[in-house]
Amino acid sequence: MALIEFHLDSRSGVPTYLQLVQQVRHAVQLGILRPGDQLPTVKEVVTSLTINPNTVLKAYGALESEGIAEGRRGQGTFVTSSAPSPLGDDVSKLRRSLRNWFGQARAAGLDEQAIDALLSEQRGSARARRVA
C-alpha cells in the first residue's frame, strides 16, 4: 500500500500536478514522509485519482528538480536524504499558539474568508518587513 494518498481539489484553480507537488512537500515537512520513503507509483496515483499519467510524471519531475525526490530506474520515486528536514519540536509552541489564534478568530465570529484575508495581509507585511 502507498504511504500517502493524494487528493485533488478541483475548485482550487491550482493545476493538478502542482497539487501533487504541494502534498508531497507538506508530507515531508510534517515528517509523514521521510528520506528513503517511496512515493506512490504512477499507476497507483492514476488509479486512485483517475488522472493522466503524464501529470504524475510532471509532478515527480518537479520534485526531482527541487531535490526532494529521486527516481530510481525500474523501482519508483523516493524521498531523497537531502529533502528539507521536517519541522522540529521547536515549532510545537508555534503550532499551539496558532491553534489558540484560530480558536479566538472563530470565537470572534470570523469566517474562512476573513481568516484567509487576515493571514495573507500579515504574510504580506511580514514579507515587506524582511525586504526592508
Added chain:
Amino acid sequence: MTAALETQGLGRRYGSQWALQGCTLEIPRGTVTALVGPNGAGKTTLLRLAVGLTRPSAGSVRVLGLDPREQAAEALPRVGFLAQEHPLYGGFTVDEMLRVGRKLNPSWDDEAARQRIDELDLPLGKKVRALSGGQRAQVALTLALAKRPELLLLDEPVASLDPLARREFLQSVVEAVAEHELTVILSSHILADLERVCDHLVILAHGRTQLVGSIDEIVASHRLLTGPRDEAEDVSRLHEVVRETHAERQTTLLVRANGHVYDAQWTVHELDLEEIVLAYLGQDAARRREAVPS
C-alpha cells in the same frame, strides 16, 4: 518518432455539406487527447477518417506514420477504435465475445483480456445484451485494449454512462496508458470529466478546428483582460482576441497572449480550461450569427 495522428488540410464532404474541412493537426505519441465540440462538429468524421472507414474528400491523414486506407494491413492492427454505440453482438456471451476477438486479431492478449474481465467482476457467461451500459462499455474497452493497440480512438465513450460507470471507464483508460505505451484520442461534447484525464486538446466546431495544443500551454497562454474601452484595439494588435465584450466604459477581452501581457491599463485574470473552451465554442456561434444576413 512519427506522430500518432497527423492531418493536412483534411476534409470530408457529404453532398454539398462539409462534415470536416481544412483540418490540420498533429497529435504526439504517448498523449491523451480530448476531441471536444458540439454534436455535429465533425468529431466522428475525423475519427472515422483516421481508421480508414471514411475516404477523405480533401487533404491527407496518417496514423502512426501510415495511410489508414493505402497501408491498412500495416496500420489497422496497431489502432483500436471504439465506436459510439460500443458495438458488440448482443446475443453473444462475454466469453464468446472474447473468443471472437481472439480469432480476429493476430496480436490478441487473451490473458490480459480475461484478467481485466475478472478484475471488473464481469460475468463471462452472461449475454452482452443483459449487461448494464457501464459493463458493456467495459467489455468493449477490454476488446479494444486486448489487441494491444498503439493508438486507441474512442468516440464519445462515456456519453451514455452514469457518473460512476464514467469514472470507472476513464480509470481503465488511464491505467492502460500508465501500463503500456499507448496514445489515446477520445471525443466528447463535454469537457468536464475529461479535463484531468487529458493532456492535449482539439476543439472542433462546424467542421473546423478552433484550437489544438497541449492543455498546459493552452491554459498558460490564455488570459482575461479588463480595461478601458478605447484601448482595446492596441491589445488586439499584439494578441489574438478570442472573445470581446463591451460595457459602456470597459472592455473585457479573452486573448491568446503572445508572451506576457504588460500593461498598467489592463487587469489580467487567469482562466480555467472550461472557460477557454466555452469562449472558443461561443466565438464560433458569434461568427455564424454575423455570417447570416439579417
